[in-house]
Amino acid sequence: MATTLERPIVDARPISRPPTKREIYSDRGFRLLTGLFAWATVALLVFIVLEIGAKAVPSMKTEGLGFITGKVWDANAQQYGILPQIWGTLYSSAIALVIGSILGVAVAVFLSERFLSTAVFKLLKVFGKQFHPFWGKLPDQLDALLKNLIELLAAIPSVVYGLWGIFVIIPLIRPPCNWLHDHLGWIPLFGTSLSGPGMLPASLVLAIMILPTISAISRDALVAVPPKLREAAYGLGATRWEAILGVIVPTAQIGIIGSILLAFGRALGETMALAMLVGNANVISVSLFSPGNTLAALLANNFPEANKANVGVLMYAALVLMAITLVVNIFGSLVLQHSAARTRGAR
Amino acid sequence: MEETIVRQIGRDDATRLAALISTAELQKSLRRPRSLFSFAMNFVTASLTFIALAPLFSVVYMLVVRGVHALSLAVFTSLPPDANEAGGGFGNAIAGTLVMVAIAASMSVPFGILAAVYLAEVGPETKLAKFVRFSAKILSGFPSVLAGVVAYGAVVLLTGGFSAWAGGVALSLLMLPTVILTAEDAIRMVHPRIREAAIGMGATTTQTICRILLPTAMPGILTGVMLAVARAAGETAPLLFTALFSNYWPFSRGASQLSGPTASLAVLIYNFSGSPFDNLKDMAWAASLVLVVLVLAINLIGQSLSRRRVG
Secondary structure: OHHHHHOOOOOOOOOOOOOOHHHHHHHHHHHHHHHHHHHHHHHHHHHHHHHHHHHHHHHHHHHOOHHHHOOOEEOOOOEEOOHHHHHHHHHHHHHHHHHHHHHHHHHHHHHHOOHHHHHHHHHHHHOOOOOOHHHHHHHHHHHHHHHHHHHHHHHOOHHHHHHHHHHHHHHHHHHHHHHHHHHHOOOHHHOOOOOOOOHHHHHHHHHHHHHHHHHHHHHHHHHOOOHHHHHHHHHOOOOHHHHHHHHHHHHHHHHHHHHHHHHHHHHHHOOHHHHHHOEOOOOOOOOOOOOEOOHHHHHHHHOOOOOHHHHHHHHHHHHHHHHHHHHHHHHHHHHHHHHHHHHHHHO | OHHHHHHHHOHHHHHHHHHHHHOOOOOOOOOOHHHHHHHHHHHHHHHHHHHHHHHHHHHHHHHHHHHHOOOOHHHHHOOOOOOOOOOOOOHHHHHHHHHHHHHHHHHHHHHHHHHHHHHHHHOOOOHHHHHHHHHHHHHHOOOHHHHHHHHHHHHHHHHOOOOHHHHHHHHHHHHHHHHHHHHHHHHHHOOHHHHHHHHHOOOOHHHHHHHHHHHHHHHHHHHHHHHHHHHHHHOOHHHHOOOOOOOOOOOEOEHHHHHOOOOOHHHHHHHHHOOOOHHHHHHHHHHHHHHHHHHHHHHHHHHHHHHHHHO
């Protein structure tokens, strides 16, 4: 007992005293240091833009705007045009976005409206188990598990998705796609047969990769809808889906649109799944089954064996990719900020 | 009860009311279009959710089925095999991935934490802070392949060759925004009273931050770092043309090997996935299994840290 009392209550250099000169100077130094690194972050962004921009300038001068409208990429003939790549980037992302947002928003609604726990509660009620301490907690745990599983989709590296796409998706969708081509080939969408890699398999995998982004951000937006609105809708006698489609989703729509825009930005820049699945052909086609190429895949495939002349044009292509993704990302973050401000106002 | 209603509103009205109630809106029947619609939409949403989960199970199933049988001890200790040659492994790729992620973390973690300290404590409302947050957000939305392009321009062209250092720089560019944003959140989560107590005792900003705030926020910061590391370990695109690939150990002739091309798991998967040889395809699946287990393990460690902070 005595020993514990004898232990000094304050240590040798207590903090509760006026700072010494040395401490004041080191404090100033530390603040300066953090400020320096804060500046460095901004400088880094500027550096990245300038680095790519400056290296692209020489070929911007020689290639001009013909680079963006040209359709041929032939390093031997010194002919460079990236219209097929721009088309492929936008087209594959658009298809992925359609599939990904249908699935993602459905998942977000499923999670935010707690479908699973309601269903499990009902099921447990049938067996008369609703007050049991263990069973009572089960539905919430299932909800959390489902949310984590969806988030796991984002944790799998894209190169693994690419591998999976090659060995699972392509063999899986080839027969139905070729059936569609044989029977409905007059529709431009099914204009070519799927011989292996192509737009659709790449877009499908891309859709899976952007789905967690859409569902996570949309879910946040849906959960942020004030409970009063929900209660009012049910009070008026709305069914669950009348409440969801008439009140909850419209209130959260800006957040959902923002999530889709951010996912679009991510899809535009996604590289590996497309480099492995899209086929690397410089073709502009509306057919879902034809091979294509994207800007990111072009960079990934050509940089490893780039020479002096090539690096310039590749930097130009990188600049175009950066410009597209920057515009989409900035727009998406602005929309999301707006939605956050709006839901705060609604409360 | 019935009689009082009848007395109050008259018999005709009462019958009409009763009819209305019995047929009515309050009744839930699947024969009514609106209930039917609701039921159908429940079904559609539930099935879409499970369709969304199908790829996860399919990927895991394929990794287990095709990856496990190619897994052995040799896989971790030996170099990649030639085409159609039995055995071999990708020990050098595992080592390369770990080395490059370590290089990336050693650059981006101190940088990110110091910038986050500025954002959370030193000048949270300044114009610079707004710029920094904006830059970090833009950087986090950057395509990963562009990080590779930058590292290629800044390191590969400058030093004249592909190297683990260039790969590390590319990965650190990808890790930095995650570290900054999560570390700022973690520092902000520290209860204001703790900070006020320190300041009340006369501590300088530096003492408050280094002795009180950073240790308290450490689990949260580490969670962010873990997330960033997990993401960096799985990145392929920026490594394709910064670290390239190599069939040799990163340390076989001392650390100097790091300034030459270096193998990584992700690039190995990419290279071997397009190969026509079965043994290389098997290697790609085994490497995928190892990579996914590695990434998930780092993720889980990070999440368990953040849970402890809440509890």
